[in-house]
Amino acid sequence: MIIDHLDEPLPGSSLLPTPSGVAYTDPEIFSREQSEIFEKLWxxxxxxxxxxxxxxxxxxxxxxxxxxxxxxxxxxxxxxxxxxxxxxxxxxxxxxxxxxxxxxxxxxxxxxxxxxxxxxxxxxxxxxxxxxxxxxxxxxxxxxxxxxxxxxxxxxPNFDEAVLGEVRTRFGEVESIDNYGIENLKLGESKTYDVAANWKLIIENFMECYHCATIHPELTEVIPEFADGLASQRMNGEVHGSEFGEEIKGFTVDGSASGFEELPRIAPDQDRKYYAITVKPQVFINTVPDHVIIHRMFPVSESRTTVVCDWLFLPEVIERDLPIEKSVELFHRVNQQDFEACEQTQPSMSSKAYSGGGALVPSEHHISEFHAWWSSQVAVSEHQTKVTV
CATH class of the missing domain: 2.102.10.10 (Rieske [2Fe-2S] iron-sulphur domain)
Structure with a gap:
């Protein structure tokens, strides 16, 4: 079975190609991902x-x-x-x-x-x-x-290298995420989503914000730079926090103040900013000044993925039953919007029109790092990718 995947721009173009559609639809490739990625990594x-x-x-x-x-x-x-x-x-x-x-x-x-x-x-x-x-x-x-x-x-794999290494890539140092005290937070809400899409489409969606202006009106109101297609996750390990809009009071569905205190140990450069990390193969960590959102993905088939999303708050927020609904609702809407887009993309992965794959624009080019990682994990060669399954 041949999967074309190049890691260099198309001749005369600023675009990078993606894996072909079969990478998102073939049961044998999915089985290989299960054995070579999910059954071998943390x-x-x-x-x-x-x-x-x-x-x-x-x-x-x-x-x-x-x-x-x-x-x-x-x-x-x-x-x-x-x-x-x-x-x-x-x-x-x-x-x-x-x-x-x-x-x-x-x-x-x-x-x-x-x-x-x-x-x-x-x-x-x-x-x-x-x-x-x-x-x-x-x-x-x-x-x-x-x-x-x-x-x-x-x-x-060495946990410090495989997992904490992802944090260093996005935060610059593990101590930066320690500021949020995530291990001491309490679960305020958890939602499970049954997404009719391949797990890679969900990761690719999370890693870019080229789509944000189109489908995330609430999110781009809170974080205006997302409307320009700038993702919180940057290429080549650039550490970047996405800043709240000037009139925004909190990371809530309407931009109003959450009504509870910020996490006590966050650094000045983490105030009024959103950071995002992908910990391959199946975790997204989202941090804001007063709570943390963590996604866990569990691929079920080549075209179905279960995603569990947790909203974590200071213990006193939960113990005092402070209102968290507006904080939860913002990313719940983002999840629904993202997962609908992934579900609308999945059927096209088996289309003849997508047999050669798609393209990444410059603001999405860091996704090519994920594609290269995926290729290496499932033993795909660097150029003119071939997978024998």
Whole structure:
């Protein structure tokens, strides 16, 4: 299978080409992305405080695998493949729960929250069975920004390089994002979107603002530079915060003041500014002076993606039940507008008219960095891209 992808401008043109439409529609390419990207890199899966006490667990699908994430009594948050070591049945058959142990419903093989095999019928008559070897297969876990991150690879990428490196690219230093104290914020609202579009279209949309004047009237009112097509994410690691309009009081749907305090540790150059980071492969971090918005993407198929968006606020905002509706509504509308555009784009990816791909204008050229990264992850050559699947 051939996918044309060039990383140099078309002759005589300021435009850069995109991958061809098949990259967004082919099930075999999607399967390769699942195995080579999502099953090998760090994925942000849930809020750590959503598992508040020992025994609480949730399941999540990463790539082609279902994972159990559980808060253990002795080792904090742990993660395992949701596969019984005996005959392979799902150990947890619902989305969440709370148990003292994890038990397979087929033959009652029972696992400690720390993963070891704890009990099974007639196990005492089989003293040669190693309870660790026949425990749940573990998944690598990290906690950062108050979220649980997992990696399914046997040898995960270095977290500091793979994840924190993305922050350095967009913020200049990790300490800059630390100013927002995200790990201490509380969830004010969470919305889940079922988007009928390929995950790459969603990332590409988030990385550029060439479309902002067309479909985001509320956002461009709050951040006027977005109307000029200038994205918060800049090319080659340029650190840039997008400034609020002069008359804008807050990052709300009507530009009015939010009614609650700014985050206490933000720096002067973070005041009245919006910053955005893409942490590949599936996280968007959006920061403003008084709250933070985090998107997590979970590709379901070549043409469908689940996106979970969290709005995070200071604990006292949630505890005092201060009104957050106007803050939530702004980016909820942005999400709806963006996802509708992606859904209207997806059908054209299989059109003959798009078989050779599209084009990136100069203000979108940093998306070519994402395309180059994607090509390298799925073993696509740098020029005249070829993928063998």
């Amino acid at each position: 994925n942000c899966v849930m809020r750590a405080d959503s598992l508040s006490s020992a025994g609480e667990w949730k399941t999540v699908t990463i790539g082609r695998e279902e994972i159990i994430v559980v808060r253990s009594r002795k080792k904090g948050i742990r993660a395992y493949f949701n596969v019984c070591a005996h005959r392979g049945m799902r150990v947890c058959t619902s989305g969440e729960g709370k148990n003292k142990t994890l038990q397979c419903g087929y033959h009652a093989w029972t696992y400690a929250l720390e993963g070891d095999l704890a009990a099974a019928p007639n196990l005492t008559s089989m003293p040669d069975v190693d309870r660790q070897d026949y425990g749940l297969k573990p998944v690598h876990v990290r906690e950062w920004l108050g979220y649980v991150w997992v990696c399914l690879a046997e040898e995960p």
